[in-house]
Amino acid sequence: xxxxxAIVGVGQTYHTxxxxxxxxQELINxxxxxxxxxxxxxxxxxxxxxIGNMDHFEAIxxxxxxxxxxxxxxxxxxxxxxxxxxxxxxxxxxxxxxxxSGLFDVVMAIGWEKNSESDTQAAISTCADPILERDFxxxxxxxxxxxxxxxxKQYGASEEDAAMVAVRDHNNALNNPYAHLRKHIxxxxxxxxxxxxxxxxxxxxxxxxxxxxxxxxxxxxxxEKIASRPAWVHASAVSxxxxxFGDYDWEAMPTLEATASRVYxxxxxxxxxxxxxxxxxxxxxxxxxxxxxEHMWVCGRGESPRLIREGVFDMDGELPVNPxxxxxxxxxxxxxxxxxxxxxxxxxxxxxxxRQVPNVNTAMATAFGSCYWFEATILRSGKx
Numbered sequence: 001x002x003x004x005x006a007i008v009g010v011g012q013t014y015h016t017x018x019x020x021x022x023x024x025q026e027l028i029n030x031x032x033x034x035x036x037x038x039x040x041x042x043x044x045x046x047x048x049x050x051i052g053n054m055d056h057f058e059a060i061x062x063x064x065x066x067x068x069x070x071x072x073x074x075x076x077x078x079x080x081x082x083x084x085x086x087x088x089x090x091x092x093x094x095x096x097x098x099x100x101s102g103l104f105d106v107v108m109a110i111g112w113e114k115n116s117e118s119d120t121q122a123a124i125s126t127c128a129d130p131i132l133e134r135d136f137x138x139x140x141x142x143x144x145x146x147x148x149x150x151x152x153k154q155y156g157a158s159e160e161d162a163a164m165v166a167v168r169d170h171n172n173a174l175n176n177p178y179a180h181l182r183k184h185i186x187x188x189x190x191x192x193x194x195x196x197x198x199x200x201x202x203x204x205x206x207x208x209x210x211x212x213x214x215x216x217x218x219x220x221x222x223x224e225k226i227a228s229r230p231a232w233v234h235a236s237a238v239s240x241x242x243x244x245f246g247d248y249d250w251e252a253m254p255t256l257e258a259t260a261s262r263v264y265x266x267x268x269x270x271x272x273x274x275x276x277x278x279x280x281x282x283x284x285x286x287x288x289x290x291x292x293x294e295h296m297w298v299c300g301r302g303e304s305p306r307l308i309r310e311g312v313f314d315m316d317g318e319l320p321v322n323p324x325x326x327x328x329x330x331x332x333x334x335x336x337x338x339x340x341x342x343x344x345x346x347x348x349x350x351x352x353x354x355r356q357v358p359n360v361n362t363a364m365a366t367a368f369g370s371c372y373w374f375e376a377t378i379l380r381s382g383k384x
Contacts, residue, residue, distance in 0.1 A: 089367020173325025
């Protein structure tokens with residue numbers, strides 16, 4: 001198992017569509033300072049740093065070197081990691097394994113993005129084959145729209161079911177002072193918003209945010225001295241694939257199912273609906289919040305719409321999902337999945353403020369990106 005490892009500090013910026021007041025290094029530094037303050041540490045206490053973003057968005061290739069003035073990595077080991085939209089999850093896993101391996105005692109993961117200075121659509125569209133796929137699948141919206149269209153036909157789900165996910169996450173964000181979009185919405189608002197790619201509408205979709213997040217991991221022996229209630233890492237899992245979109249198994253979603261199965265097995269979880277207290281999930285579209293619950297073994301095929309309508313995943317439900325407002329409210333892409341880990345840790349540490357779910361002892365965070373890559377982390381209040 002290696003060295004037992006816990007999250008002891010979390011910091012993030014106030015996210016918005018454009019941070020014209022800071023450059024990238026300054027944006028990063030805001031998250032770093034808040035994480036250090038949260039853990040009552042200084043940069044001298046940090047042994048190593050891992051950092052990442054969607055580097056081709058901002059056209060900054062050596063972000064580890066470029067960011068030193070913001071990250072505080074001067075004369076420290078620093079490593080760049082980028083895996084598309086799942087970068088934040090990879091950063092968390094990388095920092096965790098750096099500590100669990102015994103190589104370092106305290107490691108800080110930093111994710112960031114200045115989407116206002118990048119061309120997201122132009123960058124993402126290049127992942128689709130220009131002859132066979134780009135007209136429909138070029139970009140992030142098309143594949144997920146096709147996925148939900150197929151799901152609706154197979155299981156009789158509706159656009160309103162997805163709209164309820166959008167309403168849940170957007171309205172949860174009202175309790176999160178760091179969230180980008182903080183506006184009360186209704187199902188009617190979602191249904192009347194402009195169609196982006198049927199059946200996905202504007203309010204079904206995540207925004208593009210400027211922001212950063214930093215999460216500090218510490219080894220057993222140090223973690224207990226830093227945090228009164230550390231969030232212990234019990235399991236981490238990842239499944240990456242690269243396929244033509246038309247060849248992907250849309251009904252099985254093998255990478256998500258494999259990731260969920262691995263992380264549950266490593267954490268000893270048999271029934272996630274009953275055994276996990278809160279989930280912070282990377283759901284870039286509300287439609288994903290319907291379909292993907294089933295591929296995470298939370299419920300059977302076609303059962304998710306019923307659970308959503310019954311409020312099972314609401315803040316006061318059996319398994320609260322995205323108390324922070326999730327990706328639908330905040331999406332600084334390179335930081336987005338690290339925010340999920342950080343928010344899950346805050347729930348364990350009982351430091352989530354007005355978005356706190358009572359009595360959280362087990363939390364799950366996920367990451368999603370590229371051509372259906374998934375990562376997952378299980379955190380608990382007790383040591384593994």
